[in-house]
Amino acid sequence: MKALPIVLAALGVVLLVRLGLRRRGRRRSSPLSMPTRGLRGTGLLGITGLVAGREIRERVRGRVLRVVTLILFAVVAAAVVIPTIHTGTTTRQRVGVVAGSPALDAELQKLATTVGLPVELVHEPDLSAARAALSTGKLDMVVDGGTRILVQNPISTADTSTEALYVRGVATALGAQETFARAGLTPEQAAAVAEAKPLPVESVNPGKQARTTEEATALIGVILIFIVLTQYLTWTLMGVMEEKASRVVEVLLATVRPGQLLAGKVAGIGVVALVQAVALVAFALVLAKVVGSGLVHGAAPLVVVATLVWLVLGYAFYSWVYAAAGSLAERQDQVQSLALPLSAPLIFGYIVSLIGVSSGNASLLVKVLAYLPPTAPFAMPTLVGFGEVTWWQFLLSVVVSVVCTVMVALVAARVYRTAVLRTGGRVRLRELVPTLAK
Amino acid sequence: MAGLLEFDGLSRRFGTVTALDDLSFSVPSGQVVGFLGPNGAGKTTTMRAVFGLTDLDAGSVRWNGMPVGATQRRRFGYMPEERGLYPNMLVAEEVEYLGRLHGMDRSSAATATKQWLERLDVADRATSKVEALSHGNQQRVQLAAALVHDPEMLVLDEPLAGLDPTGIDAIGEVLVEQAHAGRCVLFSSHQLDLVENLCGSVVIIDHGRLVARGTVDELATSGPRRLAVRVEGDRQGTWAQGIPGVTVSEVDGGEVRLVLDDATDSDVVLEAARSAGRVTEFVIERRRLSEVFREAVGR
Incomplete structure (x- = not known):
């Protein structure tokens, strides 16, 4: 029963995302007449949808996505099938x-x-x-x-x-x-x-029951979130930097608002990430069913849903930060120097959660990190895997993450607007302070 | 489609550098307006101000009397100084995409893209990646991107830089054609001979200030009148010495170049020349735009 509200909350988030996409799709497909006659019909979502559409098209067309997806599918297949092969042979x-x-x-x-x-x-x-x-x-x-x-x-x-x-x-x-x-x-x-049977041993504190399947699913989920976030956030960072370096951003911003351009890029890459993750999860579930893996038993599907929800929330939070950082750089080496400090909280949350889920014990640190937006994408699915989170705790963490994401997006948009048109070297954050303070 | 672009009291400082200093001028439709100035004069900053790509400390840009905003900008075409295209996109897709960002529907954008790529002679590269094109062809694609949405106003920063004569002809022809069709066309260049050939009028700025403006004819014929006269048999130009109000500026192989003051009529010079011998050359010289430019910027 405890699981039901979490499932409903997760489904709600997924439905909202899907509705948003559908609306964008409708706007994209609504024809406009020639510009001088039809400009007034194009709203914020229309332009953002166009930018997102370009991102999706270009990413899907690229060889990198295909190769990475194939590797991920192979890894997931191995993670699902190998344990069943071991027990069955x-x-x-x-x-x-x-x-x-x-x-x-x-x-x-x-x-x-x-x-x-x-x-x-x-x-x-x-x-x-x-x-x-x-x-x-x-x-x-x-x-x-x-x-x-x-x-x-x-x-x-x-x-x-x-x-x-x-x-x-x-x-x-x-x-x-x-x-x-x-x-x-x-x-x-x-x-x-x-025939003598040992006496039952009971602890006075409500301890967790053996949930090896859920924990294993959480482990796979945490690794999946880390791989997908790392890949797509790097794309966001590089994508913004390349637009600045090629000066195409000047042409774009002559007709598109910075917020529209930024939101379109973030949404486009995010959609590709989500589709890839959903495909991987669907593949894993179907494969698990076929080979009789424990992935589809007990509360493991709940962990899967939690993983997807936090993949979306994690990307939403970090993507703005990475996009803003990309606008500060115009060369590859500048991007690399930015990427390390940006990825520090992400790696920290990943490692702490990984240690927690591997040791079979959710430490106090994991429980705290589950409410901090930079680390919650890893810590919260871990807690769900351990069965140590109630639906309201899950929802609280989601709300904290969404609120913080909105605030981060507002700051990121200002940084982006100010920095993306500045050329001639990496823009230092302190140079932006006067503009941001206005 | 007549329109008027007005720059009114633009000022912009970058630290201690004054990029624009109370700059005001207007760009009428129906003619190509050349925007000239030495490097660092503020041309690019002025053009970027049209598209909100730089903040202004003071002043405003107006289109047909209204402050330029996002809606107006989507009816403008822009070609920045440092060309900007996605290098990995296919040529036709990129032009079409930029057209759609200006509000075109898919089929209109596709049709216009095809037409402009053909018009600019790069249709055969429609399915190539932009990065695979030569500099000149990328420039043509950039112009197609600026024109695809049939803009009312074109702002082009150095559109002819680095082009071969064929490319200059192709792009120059399009600019003149657009102006004759009633569009507002403002373009900057350091190639003054080309500007003189293409433009109906010229605006010259220096240190962010307006230093000269007018039609090419007005600028070429303004200031002291100049004559080039040749009298048969007088290779030293002695006939021209001592004519009141006339200064000999140069004698070269019998051709005498003269500068007349405001009160002196050219007929006086013609009479003096005829009395000295048979006049084989008598030309009222126009100033080259390069002379006007150097005089305006004092360099």
């Missing part, structure tokens, strides 16, 4: 039994079922024949009555494979039966003892 174990009995066979099969290991019991006439078969690899292990177990190679205590678990389980169970027999227990008593 356990080979059938051939277990040699010397001096066996129906009870021993039943016990060995029961233990195999418990650890999820398919086994085939092979009855050997004597120990030497069993040893020979084990040496040649015809058998994987040998159970010598109820007395000992032979394996090909020593098993490390750190080995957590299913085969190792089975060997240890058989050794423990048969050892216990041997002890029970020596203690004089009847088979019924021994069976009753063997």
Whole structure:
């Protein structure tokens, strides 16, 4: 029930974005007559939509997008499929039994079922024949009555494979039966003892339950957000710089307002980013369904939706900052010197969230970062993955992010307007202070 | 489509540098107006002011009596000094896109783009990337971008710089054609001979101030009148010595160049020449625009 409001909030954001796009699309397609007669019909969204349309067209046409998308699809496919391949390829174990009995066979099969290991019991006439078969690899292990177990190679205590678990389980169970027999227990008593279950352990604080699937999904989501944000924010930065360097911005600003140009660029690149991310997520979900991955089970879809919502919000927040920074530079080297300080909060939020989601524990720092717009795109999906966020906390973080994005956009537009037409070297922020202070 | 672009008291300082100093002049439609001045005189700042690309400390730019705003600017065409096109875009797509930013619908922009690329002889490069074009062809594409939306007013900053004679002819022809069609055309150039050929009138500024303006004929014939006279058999020009109100400025191979003061009629000179021998040359000289320019800016 806790998840429902979060899903609704996320769907609301997605619907708003889609509605905005549809309106832009309609405006774009509404024909105007020749300029001197039809200019009054072109509103803010019309021009912004045109600029965004150009960005989308040029980005989609570029080879970089295709290559990066292919790589991302391959990475997502590997992340979804490889874990299922690992669990599904356990080979059938051939277990040699010397001096066996129906009870021993039943016990060995029961233990195999418990650890999820398919086994085939092979009855050997004597120990030497069993040893020979084990040496040649015809058998994987040998159970010598109820007395000992032979394996090909020593098993490390750190080995957590299913085969190792089975060997240890058989050794423990048969050892216990041997002890029970020596203690004089009847088979019924021994069976009753063997069926003993550990007492439940409860903590006094409401702890999280095992949510490995959700956490794994959050991990993939955080990585996806980082990759997509890094790629598209760099495009925004470079795109603005290139417009300034090629002086085309002077031609554009002769007829387009700076805010329209900036918003169109941010929106255009953002749409490409969102479409790519949605395609990746859809691909991951379909693939997960096909291969039976845990990605589509439990609350994992909720984490997926949260990832998309914060991808949009993260891009919206950072894109203005990167666009304004791009207007300060007119050369590649100037852009590089700007990119590092800009990406610092982004990398910080990513690393802290990554450590949190990898360690299986949402630290206090992650919980704080989930409410700061620069780091929330990573920290909040992490908290959703841990199931440690309520719908109102999620919504609060969204509202904080949206409000801060609007404020950042207003400042960025002023920086852009002032800096983008200044040429002859990198514009220092302190040079803009008098203009911004007006 | 008659219109009038007015610059009224423009002032702009960049730190300690005065770019524009109470500059006022107007650009009528129907003729190409040349905008001249030495480097750093304030031409580009003036042109950028039309499009709001530079802030003004004082003054205003008006179109048909109204302050120029975003709506008016979308009916203007602009070709900046430092050419500006997306290098990676296809030529036709780029021109069409810029047309659409000026409010054209898709089909009108496509049609106009095709027409202008053909008119400027770059139609065969319509599907090339802009960066693949030569400097001259990029210049033609830039002009197509300024014209595609059928603007009422054209502002062109150094449109002829770096062009070969064919390119100059092609672009010059279009500018004159646009002016004759009733558009307002203001363009700057340092190629004064071309300006003299293309322009109906000229505005000259220096240090952000207006120093001369008028039609090319007015400027060429203003100031002291000049005569070039040749009298057969007198290679030293002795016949011209001592004529009241007349100064000999140069004698070159029998051709005598004279400067007349305001009170002296050219008939007086003709009489003196005839009395000295057979007159084989008698020309009332116009001042070259380059002379007018140098005189106006004092350099």
